[in-house]
Amino acid sequence: MTSAQLKEEIVAYSKEIGIDKIGFAHADVFAELKKRLRLQQDLNYQSGFEESDIEKRTEPERLLSGASSIISIALAYPSKMKDAPKSVRGERRGIFCRASWGKDYHHILREKLSLLEAFIIEKVPGAAVKSMVDTGELSDRAVAERAGIGWSAKNCAIMSPEFGSYMYLGEMITNIAFPADTPMEDQCGSCNKCVDACPTNALVQGGQLDSSKCIAFLTQTKGFLPDQYRDKLGNRLYGCDTCQTVCPENKGKDFHHHLEMEPDPEIVKPLLKPLLSISNREFKEKFGYISGSWRGKKPIQRNAIIALAHFKDETAIPDLLMLLHHDPRPVIRGTAAWAIGKIGGENAELELLSAKENEKDDLVTLEIEKGLKMVRNQEIS
Structure with missing residues (x-):
């Protein structure tokens, strides 16, 4: 042959x-x-x-x-x-490419x-x-x-x-x-x-x-998303x-x-709020078979927080406060602080000030300050 x-x-x-x-x-x-x-x-x-x-x-x-x-x-x-x-309002969703x-x-x-x-x-x-x-x-x-x-x-x-x-x-x-x-x-x-x-x-x-x-690359990074790209992310959880x-x-x-x-x-257009409290085991069971899960849940959660801020979803504030005050991961705490500041609300400033008093991580403190600045600007306008 x-x-x-x-x-x-x-x-x-x-x-x-x-x-x-x-x-x-x-x-x-x-x-x-x-x-x-x-x-x-x-x-x-x-x-x-x-x-x-x-x-x-x-x-x-x-x-x-x-x-x-x-x-x-x-x-x-x-x-x-x-x-x-x-x-829809109160049930916002993200998207995988x-x-x-x-x-x-x-x-x-x-x-x-x-x-x-x-x-x-x-x-x-x-x-x-x-x-x-x-x-x-x-x-x-x-x-x-x-x-x-x-x-x-x-x-x-x-x-x-x-x-x-x-x-x-x-x-x-x-x-x-x-x-x-x-x-x-x-x-x-x-x-x-x-x-x-x-x-x-x-x-x-x-x-x-x-x-x-x-954005396809940025959604896969594990650190803080640079400021100039957060508003560009929209509701993307993975890829573009x-x-x-x-x-x-x-x-x-x-x-x-x-x-x-x-x-x-x-799976590929999931509700955002449940992603904020999903366990490692639940994440692997639900999303583990798709390629967008390869970096683990942390980048997806960070992106979900930014997406909720993009929608200015006030119903997500309790979930974001839970992360701000209790999550052990600086990137998640800090991004939650930024998101709370972007969404705003009557208790946002008090919650951010309270978190700032107890925060030991300088990068998270910086994110809290960004959140406070956004809240105060909203009050002025």
Whole structure:
């Protein structure tokens, strides 16, 4: 069997196991990506979540001896939710981004790649393979672009004609030399909607992202959210979809090919107040299967507090006071103090002053002072 014939069989098998799109690329060094990553490092635009070794990210041979080809796979995920609950006064809700709907995509793609690996090894005993999804060394997007899955769009996502950018990506390096597919030409043209719509100007320009400003990154941090981004967060608990939802290429793209990707509305658009008192065990039982839970409950709780302040939900004050006076975590106490100040109310100043007297953490004290300033400004106006 020739490598071209094997490629055809792999493509056919990929459809059988539910892979929506597959592409093949050579495993040469990603020279252009290497230059971009070095620039990102120099500008301090990286998130810190990615592999820090640029050589590993751009040289497949370092990851698999004899690397000759890379197989890229894509699975389309839903962009619309059926029966989404409404966020109403007194029962405000947060939102997880679309990439966190349903079962954690890392598991779904790894299962598909494992099946693909077994198929290839059965056809070519002794073939070398190495698969990865998201947390691996290679850039999923760079591989997908080279393999013809889609073009690298201005919103820094891979955009395919069939599925838009609502795709999960994964890849497999192998020592088998497959005929490579042709990369797609950029089709964004003069459209700049994603760059213009970015809430924090994290999209510096088309195709360049300052990750440290990106809401998707900020929702995953564990410390105090910088002041300038709190009002930008809205009701987001994890991730951000703005640069995808404004994209004309994504209009009408909504695929429900995989049952395990279907969102549970009460999980991905949960009530905010119950999140403030949820235990670690309850959090893991309820949210543990989605990718948005990977950093634990603390960032989600912090974001829920900010979301309640965004809604100026006065019914949340008792819950926030409980956190302010009793939570052992400085970030949660401090963010609650800030939120109480933003929401205001007749007892807000007294409660914040009481908390300030007993507070030992300087950063929390600073947040209490921010809250007091907002309350006093409301009284003046």
